[in-house]
């Protein structure tokens with residue numbers, strides 16, 4: 095399109111020049127006057143990836159072609175007053191992304207083997223008819239529970255997949271639900287079992303009252319890059335508090351450090367629980383907890399000591415309340431935190447969790463662990479955040495719970511400048527959305543377990559697989575998955591674990607019979623579609639979007655206006671789903687008599703007049719068209735919020751079974767006893783008490799350590815949001831995709847900077863260059879996630895025995911092993927080997 099228009103435009107110019115040049119007389123009627131130059135237009139759009147912000151961008155276009163994209167530069171940029179919402183490099187590259195050569199231009203159907211990537215263009219009419227008839231066939235042959243809308247977060251639309259596609263799937267009788275997500279699966283379970291939400295920490299404004307900040311796997315400068323998001327708030331908070339000491343604990347020296355920290359402690363991946371226990375030992379064995387926080391632990395928590403659990407057990411036994419009696423057999427007072435940490439009572443054979451014990455596991459020295467403990471004990475207001483990097487591990491549930499314990503041991507939670515260990519609280523503005531209609535299907539699988547649901551959905555149960563909303567623990571889901579809708583999702587193969595394994599299951603079209611993908615680009619997952627639906631990009635869309643979920647103290651709305659008409663034959667999700675609904679004979683139910691513009695006007699009006707939290711919405715003009723002219727609407731929230739403050743001061747209650755903060759979790763003890771775990775999977779267990787234990791492919795997993803001596807940790811890189819923006823050449827140049835390795839390890843291997851290497855695990859081999867840097871701990875390799883999976887077309891086999899992934903996707907190496915409680919993704923737990931390619 096760009097080239098075509100460019101050619102059209104240059105042809106017109108050429109003609110004008112010739113005509114002017116040939117002009118012989120002023121009254122020559124055949125002469126075409128030169129076309130007046132078309133003025134550059136500016137409209138507002140936004141970057142809607144899942145990075146926690148939705149930055150607005152200014153889009154300039156001329157004669158139907160996007161010419162450039164700029165970040166927000168509208169205000170005087172005073173922090174906390176009107177600061178700019180500057181897009182990061184990714185948002186600024188949206189022009190390249192929109193015109194990327196691999197844009198999907200027409201609907202297509204698969205012609206080759208599934209996954210091979212061979213397609214032919216089809217009409218929208220054929221695409222819509224096929225999907226409508228296949229949906230009806232599959233629902234009647236296998237039941238609606240065999241249809242799944244896959245997890246997918248590529249586009250945080252107002253008109254999102256969760257409304258348009260949910261509407262058509264619900265009009266077809268419903269679909270299998272998913273619970274959880276790749277971001278926070280394990281930590282959500284860990285936090286709610288303890289008594290709070292995993293993003294319910296004190297907000298970053300309240301860091302002003304703190305004197306000690308500890309971030310475990312917390313990297314806001316790389317994973318919240320918006321000029322007005324959490325990353326910027328964090329920078330401002332540490333800049334404005336000269337008293338604050340900042341300690342960062344991460345296997346990598348991240349951009350959140352680079353001189354902004356006082357101390358970096360490199361830690362071995364997956365060992366934070368051991369570190370936390372070493373610190374806890376110092377705090378307890380020194381008598382500090384007894385002297386300083388015992389009252390807090392007794393009053394607000396349960397499970398610190400034996401007496402608290404004995405008292406709870408008696409209370410529950412005498413309650414006469416079935417919902418409490420259910421827990422009684424699983425309240426085991428001998429499993430208390432104090433005895434466990436000190437290695438006494440039931441834990442006498444295991445020994446105490448001393449700093450020297452912890453140091454051997456986590457790689458932080460005994461002296462440093464003692465120093466960390468003394469800093470926490472001496473701090474007036476310790477503010478601890480455990481980032482989601484810690485949760486994305488084998489038994490990340492236990493790791494998160496172990497880290498949360500530290501905040502409670504201080505006895506200061508609820509006070510200004512103190513947090514509970516969770517991610518910092520955020521506020522977003524809400525905008526009204528379109529309903530996805532009601533889904534009559536109640537059963538849910540974990541988002542992560544779709545490969546199991548394809549292969550053995552019929553036998554999956556709550557007890558073994560965490561299926562929710564079945565009649566009881568042993569009632570099976572009852573059917574296999576037969577249709578998958580991957581809507582703005584690259585989680586079929588690229589973002590899911592064990593890409594080779596997932597590809598193998600999906601390749602067999604007798605198992606899952608229909609895969610529909612709605613995307614803008616030919617991604618590794620799109621290649622597995624039977625029908626491909628080309629979506630309009632953001633720069634071609636009209637929509638009303640909010641600030642997403644980690645935009646910090648500033649909330650905002652963006653009234654997007656299409657800079658250009660839909661390119662090629664792309665259609666908006668609203669319009670493509672209307673076509674499918676029409677073929678299903680449900681057009682009226684789908685549209686409710688409105689086109690997209692009418693829906694938008696109505697949703698805008700609802701947002702303007704009675705949005706869910708109307709008070710926080712800034713004043714908006716009367717019509718959507720007027721709003722589009724202004725583009726961005728900001729609203730600040732400058733109130734510090736303190737985690738668990740209202741619970742501690744007695745004005746709210748907690749939703750744990752005991753109603754208290756549960757150091758010993760009753761719900762986890764119950765599930766630990768009732769659910770079934772796999773003995774062959776090391777670390778696959780749930781217990782009431784958070785405990786560090788070796789897991790499969792962890793640091794101290796001797797089964798894999800000889801063959802795969804390195805731990806490989808993934809991270810969210812500046813070069814992409816997940817897999818989004820991978821196909822933008824500017825960004826591939828700006829942020830290198832290479833595996834990080836410590837100089838000590840690289841020397842031992844004889845690598846030099848940029849050596850092409852194979853990295854392999856039991857599941858596959860990738861090929862990429864090595865980046866030798868002291869920014870990663872010895873024994874650990876680090877790799878940004880989200881590169882596009884690309885099995886070598888030449889078919890070369892790597893040391894793992896699989897075709898080498900020359901795309902360098904980390905999920906070629908990760909293991910598909912649902913975590914014990916959340917059934918979530920342990921994608922940062924990997925053991926690998928590395929050699930020159």
Ligand SMILES: Nc1nc2c(c(=O)[nH]1)N[C@H]1C(S)=C(S)[C@@H](COP(=O)(O)OP(=O)(O)OC[C@H]3O[C@@H](n4cnc5c(=O)[nH]c(N)nc54)[C@H](O)[C@@H]3O)O[C@H]1N2
Pocket residue numbers: 143144245246247248249276277278486581582583584585588589590612613614615617619629630631632808809810815816817818879880904905908921922
């Ligand atoms: N190894 C490893 N794997 C991980 C992670 C990790 O840390 N390590 N992180 C996990 C996490 S936290 C998450 S949230 C998931 C994210 O996984 P996904 O939700 O799959 O996110 P993306 O990779 O951004 O891809 C979304 C898809 O949306 C498409 N898309 C973008 N814009 C549009 C649009 O406007 N319309 C349509 N229709 N499609 C669009 C993109 O092209 C892409 O194919 O990945 C998980 N995978």
Ligand SMILES: Nc1nc2c(c(=O)[nH]1)N[C@H]1C(S)=C(S)[C@@H](COP(=O)(O)OP(=O)(O)OC[C@H]3O[C@@H](n4cnc5c(=O)[nH]c(N)nc54)[C@H](O)[C@@H]3O)O[C@H]1N2
Pocket residue numbers: 144145146276277278310311312313316317318319343344345346348361362363364365366481482483484486487807808809810811812813814815816817880922
């Ligand atoms: N640029 C960019 N920003 C993003 C995204 C992106 O893909 N790119 N994705 C977005 C999404 S959906 C999400 S969920 C968030 C993810 O945000 P996070 O989950 O916070 O991101 P990660 O990079 O996986 O992990 C954060 C840090 O934890 C460290 N880490 C890993 N394992 C361990 C461990 O065992 N112990 C300790 N102490 N540290 C560990 C990593 O080295 C990393 O520096 O980011 C969001 N923002």
Ligand code: SF4
Pocket residue numbers: 141142143145146147148149180181182183184185186318319320321815
């Ligand atoms: S990737 Fe995130 S920070 Fe960057 S422009 Fe997009 S929304 Fe903003």
Ligand SMILES: [Mo]
Pocket residue numbers: 144276277278
């Ligand atoms: Mo995520």
